[in-house]
Amino acid sequence: MIVGMDKSDPGIAQGLQGVYFTESKISDVDGVNGKLYYRGYSIESLAKNSTFEEVCYLLVEGKLPSRREFLGFDRQLRSERQIPKPILGIIDEMTGRAHPMDVLRTAISALPAYDKDAYVETREENLRKSISLISKFGSITAAIGRRMSAKKYVRPDQSLSHAANFLYMLNGKKPTEKQAKVLDLMLILHAEHSSNASTFSTLVTGSTLADLYAAITAGVATLKGPLHGGADEAALKMMREIGEPENTERYIEDALGKREKIMGFGHRVYKTYDPRARIIRSTLEELQKSSSPEVRKLTEIALREEKMMIEKLGKSRGIWPNVDLFSGPVYTSIGIAPDLFTPLFAVSRIPGWCAHMLEYWEHDRLLRPLESYTGPLDIRYVPIGKRS
Ligand SMILES: CC(C)(COP(=O)(O)OP(=O)(O)OC[C@H]1O[C@@H](n2cnc3c(N)ncnc32)[C@H](O)[C@@H]1OP(=O)(O)O)[C@@H](O)C(=O)NCCC(=O)NCCS
Numbered sequence: 001m002i003v004g005m006d007k008s009d010p011g012i013a014q015g016l017q018g019v020y021f022t023e024s025k026i027s028d029v030d031g032v033n034g035k036l037y038y039r040g041y042s043i044e045s046l047a048k049n050s051t052f053e054e055v056c057y058l059l060v061e062g063k064l065p066s067r068r069e070f071l072g073f074d075r076q077l078r079s080e081r082q083i084p085k086p087i088l089g090i091i092d093e094m095t096g097r098a099h100p101m102d103v104l105r106t107a108i109s110a111l112p113a114y115d116k117d118a119y120v121e122t123r124e125e126n127l128r129k130s131i132s133l134i135s136k137f138g139s140i141t142a143a144i145g146r147r148m149s150a151k152k153y154v155r156p157d158q159s160l161s162h163a164a165n166f167l168y169m170l171n172g173k174k175p176t177e178k179q180a181k182v183l184d185l186m187l188i189l190h191a192e193h194s195s196n197a198s199t200f201s202t203l204v205t206g207s208t209l210a211d212l213y214a215a216i217t218a219g220v221a222t223l224k225g226p227l228h229g230g231a232d233e234a235a236l237k238m239m240r241e242i243g244e245p246e247n248t249e250r251y252i253e254d255a256l257g258k259r260e261k262i263m264g265f266g267h268r269v270y271k272t273y274d275p276r277a278r279i280i281r282s283t284l285e286e287l288q289k290s291s292s293p294e295v296r297k298l299t300e301i302a303l304r305e306e307k308m309m310i311e312k313l314g315k316s317r318g319i320w321p322n323v324d325l326f327s328g329p330v331y332t333s334i335g336i337a338p339d340l341f342t343p344l345f346a347v348s349r350i351p352g353w354c355a356h357m358l359e360y361w362e363h364d365r366l367l368r369p370l371e372s373y374t375g376p377l378d379i380r381y382v383p384i385g386k387r388s
Helices: 043-049 052-061 067-079 085-094 100-114 123-148 162-171 177-189 197-207 212-223 231-242 245-257 275-290 293-317 327-333 338-361
Strands: 027-030 035-038
Touching (some): 035 043, 035 275, 052 067, 052 123, 052 162, 052 177, 052 338, 067 123, 085 100, 123 162, 162 177, 177 327, 177 338, 197 212, 197 338, 231 245, 231 293, 231 327, 275 327, 293 327, 327 338
């Protein structure tokens, strides 16, 4: 019997929970001990010592670069920032009518029209496309943000780092070193996370040997949902609904009473404190002194949510703060609007998606699970005119 063909005992893993589908050397998520590693490096060490550009190299190339390798990679990243004019037209046309994630998805899916080697499927070409995508995700998202506030497109500045250029293209003025560093940290923390829904979706599409642009477009589509990438926007929305810190406990009590989910908590893999949330929490604490009253209030609400949820559902149910709890206040502190949180997540995650796709294509196997059919069989067909 071929594995999985026994219809009498399908052994369904709802939501594919606990199912391994491939091997990977890209990242390890240890949900029991609350650890995360990219290519063997702990997230704490990368957050402290690295940059987003270097982490991109690490993820897609599989090792930390030498200085020479880094300079070449970084130069290529910087040179790929320009957005083709027709894509700017798509952004102009769609922004304001559709969610920014839909605009980003459409813009990304149009990119092969402006890449003459879009369908050349060598590893070398896919690496080149990956670097181009990492670069363009930043520019396109910044252009969407610009358009959302009815401001003119700002051309990329090649002298700036990826994070600094993003903020420059978004705000029209160069960020402070501190702002760029905060964004750089957030990009590192969100860059990769094993076979999460959007990465899996990227791999499903890529496993059919559809091209990289198609696979990445699927990843963007999947990231949108509030159970995944959309959670940081949803978490901030919840904090705004709470309004004042002293309303927090009553709000959470009511929501849990109605069996609603509290955004920014819980995770399919982490059954303990998400290590990324710890780093973002301490960044937020560092930012506290210099931040606006709004950010201070959001932080207080998030901290009260954290305390109450850990007491109520942490140890007993394994529902702990995740990466999205403190992200909103941090993004707010560097002037990023909530509508742009999820696209910004995509700006961070693109190296992870590309790294997985490049790795999976080394031994590609069509991803095609089974579902157990529970409906009737052999029903007699009645012509439409004779149906009651
Ligand atoms: C991320 C998430 C989808 C993973 O959960 P999962 O493994 O699929 O688990 P489920 O959604 O099936 O939840 C299991 C139980 O925990 C509860 N639960 C999970 N997350 C919860 C949350 N954030 N708030 C309250 N209850 C939660 C569910 O209500 C469910 O309870 P039940 O067994 O009494 O029905 C889930 O925790 C969630 O929706 N969190 C909020 C959204 C979020 O922050 N997402 C970002 C993830 S990084």
